[in-house]
Amino acid sequence: MNMERIIGALGARAEDQRKLILMAPVFFICGIAEMLNYNGFMTLFNQRLGSEYLPYVYAAEAVILPLEAWLLSWLAARLPKPKLMRVMYGMMLGIVAFNALVLLTLKLAGVELLWYYPVLFIFSNFVVRQQTILLWSLAVDTCQTQQAKRLMPIFVGAATLGGVAAGLLAQAISIGFGPETIYAVGAVLLLIAWRNYNQVIGKYLVPLSLKAEASREEAPALTTGAVFRHALRSPFLLTVILLMTFMPALYFLMEYQFLNVTRITYPSEQEFSRYFGMITMVLFILAFLLQTVSGKLMAKLGASQMLTAISAVYVLSFAAAVMLIGSSAALPIISAGYMLLYLLLYYSAEPSYQIFFKTFPLAQRDSYRYAAQGIAASAGIMAGAALQFLHSGLGLSWTLLSLAGLCGSVLLFGLAWIGRKYYMRELVSSVQSAGELDLTEQFEELVRNPAAMARISGMLKEENDPAKEIALQIIGRLQNPKDLPELLKLIEDPIPRIRVAAVRAMNLEHADLTAMVKIAAFLEDPDDELRAEGVRQIGRMKHMEHQALYFLRQKLLDRHPAVVAEAVKAMYSFNNAPSFEACAEVIHRILQEGGQASVYICRVVAELNLKEFISEVGKLVQDQHPAARVAAIACLGELGEDGLLPELLQGLPTMDQEMTRTVFHYFVQIGERAVAPLLGSLEGAHPKRWTIAIQALAKLLPEEEIRSRLIESALLRLAHLDDAAAYGAAFAAMGQEDMAQLAGLRMHEVRAFYMDGVWSVLGALADEQVVEAVRKAAGDPDEEIRSNGWEVLAEGVGDRRLSQRLLVLLEQEDSAGLLDRLPESGAQHVMEQALAESDDWWREMAVAAQQGEGENVSQEQAMGRLNKVVFLRQVPYFADLSLEELGLIATIAKESVWADDAKLLERGTPNTAMYVIVEGNVELTSTSAAGWEGTIGVLGSGDVCGVTSALDGTPSSVSAQSLLGEVRVLELAGDDMARLIRLYPEIGMGLLRASFARIRLLEEMMMRIDS
Incomplete structure (x- = not known):
């Protein structure tokens, strides 16, 4: 119970417990290991080789990155995902363990190999870079979308707290040991995390990876060259790539300044390592705090304005460095700048970039994203190395180097400002072809920009109906009363969908009487959906209660039950006693009548939690209309009425799919009260x-x-x-x-x-x-x-x-x-x-x-269920059905006997049932255009007539009457068959196959006549 409370406090659910217990320690321990490794190799490189060599190492990394990407792609193409994840972790653990062994051996032997430190830097940086990607990939692959939304913040928090712990641990270790020990402890922690990591793969990733999606058709991936050529033609894509390049490049420059200023201030390895550990601790505390507000910041600013704000922080950080780099405040100022840029780059800028790519077509979105990231990664490291080289190679002073960073930051700010305008233009263009999911993701960005919303409003005047509908969806979510005049103009649109969408998008909470009268005109529209939407909108006009109730009372007598149901809900929302009485009278009447109309009222009773109608809803469980029975059971489940439980348990064997699903949900909604009866029913x-x-x-x-x-x-x-x-x-x-x-x-x-x-x-x-x-x-x-x-x-x-x-x-x-x-x-x-x-x-x-x-079942006068099933299996229409499906058809099949010359079907007369002939013969006749009547054919045992007219409700195109004696048939009501076809598609397929066979037979007959 305590564990459940803790998990609930974290925002997770009980079903997340097993996964959370396994995965959260992996993120926490690996977070510690990552930062200890980073602290160790950065201290060793900067203190023993010198930070002036950073540009050369970064340049080497820029060259190696494409090879690294090729290697990982090669592995991914040849290994199953679980094995790839294990191989990658093993590779990283091996690299860190080998380096730790080498470092400790060199320390014990008292040997110094300066050439080894660049190798250590490159391989260890590979581990730091890929470890983060690996863990987040594991989390994404093992958590479904909704679960990921709950657990990802917890995993982020665990990794961030791991960074804080790493800072404290590094400071403690540096008191008595050197950076080699700090690095080695990171290797030990990676080994400790392996057990849980491997269990996560075995329990979750292996099963989820059983069936590869190789059969799924995908759009061909774009090459990096194709994306680069597109960038030269697209100002927006070019701006995004430049932002993704310059932002990390300027961060690398600030990192270079931080490492050098720290080394000058703390020349000994112990002091450097301790200070670096303290900065790591503070950095991740700030990261943890940033996580608590980052979502609100993103919601308030949006992706484009977020990047503009980050660029402004870059400008301020380098401006402070220009002014104070030569003073005693250099270390705190540069350290603060380093931490700020690190946080903003990796915790805020990266998510904003991902939102930018949502403007591209869904089929090619990942190709654009990965190719652009590949270009920006290499170019960003190379640009950062070039900026660092201004000092290490050309001897530029710290002040001038900071000034170069300031100029780059101003350029970055300009790019972000221009990119914001390009992004809005692309966003508005993309919504015209966006799906519902994309509109949800892009809505927040659109509403922040007045120019973008003006363009969306302009789409209402276009002749393109799909564009109008998309614009109405966006405007409807905004619910701005100022849009009402434009929306009222659309209520005369000839397309019903546009009229409904326009009414749905209106905010009438403060509308005047003129607007109410216009909306009230919809209440007599022949379109049922439009009348229902009009009722919903009238119900929102609480500021004109008497006028609204006047119109709503009229709709209590509407011809369509869906409109009546909406009127009841709207009137209840006014909390008016006389309205309750009028609604109760309507609810009583419809529930007593039963049938299809009661389906809508049952939903209203459940939604409004009207428990006073439980007894009347309960009577509908025996209604002759299946839809009414289903709605009644669903309603009683919502109301928590458990009196039906024994009856439903008893009737389960003969229920169809829809009723079975409803009963299952009823049991679940009843909750603990259902447990004892259900357990007792198992044996x-x-x-x-x-x-x-x-x-x-x-x-x-x-x-x-x-x-x-x-x-x-x-x-x-x-x-x-x-x-x-x-x-x-x-x-x-x-x-x-x-x-x-x-x-x-x-x-x-x-x-x-x-x-x-x-x-x-x-x-x-x-x-x-x-x-x-x-x-x-x-x-x-x-x-x-x-x-x-x-x-x-x-x-x-x-x-x-x-x-x-x-x-x-x-x-x-x-x-x-x-x-x-x-x-x-x-x-x-x-x-x-x-x-x-x-x-x-x-x-x-x-x-x-x-x-x-x-x-000889056909010789029996009265057919039981089993006999009907045996017979129906011999009928081509039903030959391929399961026993459960045949049983349902047998249940609704009524056996009847027709006297000689009796008419089963009358040409031109509506027919409500189809007939399966058990015994006897039926003659099919029709009348030609010239007025003569002729025989089409004679049907015998196992044949079926009246299918088409029974299912679509049209008049029969032929006459059918018994021939040469009595005819015994199984009569199947069209409504019952239509419902079974909806629930069991295989029944419909059987009817189609048999119908096609008859059509082919007729075609052959016509060919023989023509010849």
Whole structure:
């Protein structure tokens, strides 16, 4: 409980606990190691070789960087992501450990190798640079988007506190030891962090990397040369690259001044190292404080103004250096400048650059980003080395060197100012083709710039309707009352979408009566969506309560229930007692009527938490309209009414997908009150009931109770599949081939039910994203991907026993014929087991097999569910459906008998049902354009008529009547079939395939007639 409170205080959730406990120490320890390494090699290089050689080392780094990028790209192309992450960490650990060993050996031997320090600098700087990238890459790859938003600030805080700890540790170590020891301690800490780092990869990254995205089509990546050529043609891109180049170059100049001034002030290694440690500590304390306000600063200033403000700090820092570099205040001024530029460059400027690239097309955005960063990285280091060389090579004084930095800062400020204007221009251009996500990200930038918003407002006058819609989305988010006059002009637009978007974008909280009257005109518009939006806007006009309520009361009698529902919500928002009475009367009436209209009112009752209507909503659970039943259950779940729980548990086996999902959410919303009934229902439960109960319990129970209460139940269910696998073989041995085929279908469905439940339990015990990746990989058609997924299950994910038992099931499923062997006890013993099953399908099959039913089903006058299913499987329309889908169709199928010459369909008359012929013949006739009537064809057992008119509600194009005696049919209501097609696309596909076959047959008939 204490841990949960701590995690909650950090802004994380309970499901983040396992990942947080593993990863936060990695960031903290590696943060310490990184800064100790940096302190160690910078002290050694500057004190023993001399900071005047920094320009040459940086120049060498600029040359090496492309080779480094090539090496990393080569490794990334040849290694799986988890192995790459391990190899990279091992490479860095090896570099630091080797250097630490060399340094300690040289110190013990009393040997000084000056040429070694540039090598140490280059390799150690590679580790510092890549370590940060590696850790953030690991965090991004292992955290889904919403989880990353919660955990990234914690990881940043852990790394920052690691820097503070490194500063304190460096000061403590430097008292009795040298920089070699500081460097070596960093290597030891990297080794300590390896255990957690490796566990994170094994538990999270390996499963998530099972299925590579190689099949996903991507736009071809742009080369660096192509980006450079584009930059020469694009002032905006060129400005961005120059900013990304000059900002680090000027930082390197300030760093050079800081290191030299510090070395002059503290000539001994111990003093230098101690001061450097103190600066590191202060730097990361400031970084930690900056993290608390950086989000607010970015929200207030935006990316472009943020970079302009950072450039201004650069100017002030170098101006102070020019004035005070020769005084006694040089060290504190230069140190402060160094810390400021470090913080602003790495903690504020880098995120701002990333926002700039959002103006580029999504498919090529990463290519532009990486290519521009590659150009700027090499050019920035080279430019920084050139600025440092002005002092080390040309002998420029410190004052003149600071003056050069000041001139560069002024140039940087000018670039940032110009770039701000270019950015706004690009941003406005990009929103015309932006998606919803991009608009969300770009909105804050647009609203800060009056010129940009003026251009957005100008888009309202364009003829381009998509441009108008985008402009209305942006203006609607701003909700500025000053935009109302322009928006009112659009309410006469001929395009309904534009009118709705314009009304939605209006802020009417302070509008006058004229505006209200114009909006009220929408309340009689023939478009239902527009009337509903008009009601919503009238409801926001609280300053004219009486007038608003006058219009809203009229809409309580609107012809569309969605508009009535909006009127009820709007009237409740006024908190007016007479309005409550009027609304209650409408709610009572619609709930009593039931049907489709009650769906909207149920949602309103739930949203407004109107518990006084619980009893009336409860009656809708038995409504004849499925949508009303679903809405009622969802509403009662929102209201926390648990009285339905036993009834819903009992009815789960016969529910369709939509109802099943709704019931699952109902159980979860009820919360702790659902736990005891759900736990009590697990033993001996129908497969579907067990699955939904176990999935709900996996959401409701803490990890300890899941392990103690659900694991055994899941293991027993998987073991039960071994017994159920024999049913098909037993039916076949008894000569019941129809039952054997149905048993195969049911076995597949039951296995799917149990596996859904097991995966839910594993997901509750491990990271859901990881378990979902393993699940996809374990069922992948590619053998290598599938075997990798199985390997993760073998290692154990969530719970080792359950994971490995699931693997056994998957391996059995992959082995043809392994599951369907008849046991030695014989078919009769198997039938006795089937009769005792909790699954009604197995029981019905066993009864039918023992009684010899299933043969000559069409001769029986009354068809049970199983007989209907056996028959429907022989109909081409339904031949490829699962047993669950066939069962749902059988449930809605009504058996009826039509006398001889009775008309099932009448040409030109609307038809509400389709008919599946069980016995008898049906003649299809139609009338030609010339007025003569002719026979199109004669249908027999297994044929279907009336499909098209039943599903689309159009008059029948043919007449159908019984021929040569009675006709027995299964009647399927069009509304029920349409709903099943929506929930089960395979049903619709079956209808399409059969329809296409009939069309081909008609085409062949026409060809024969023509010939």
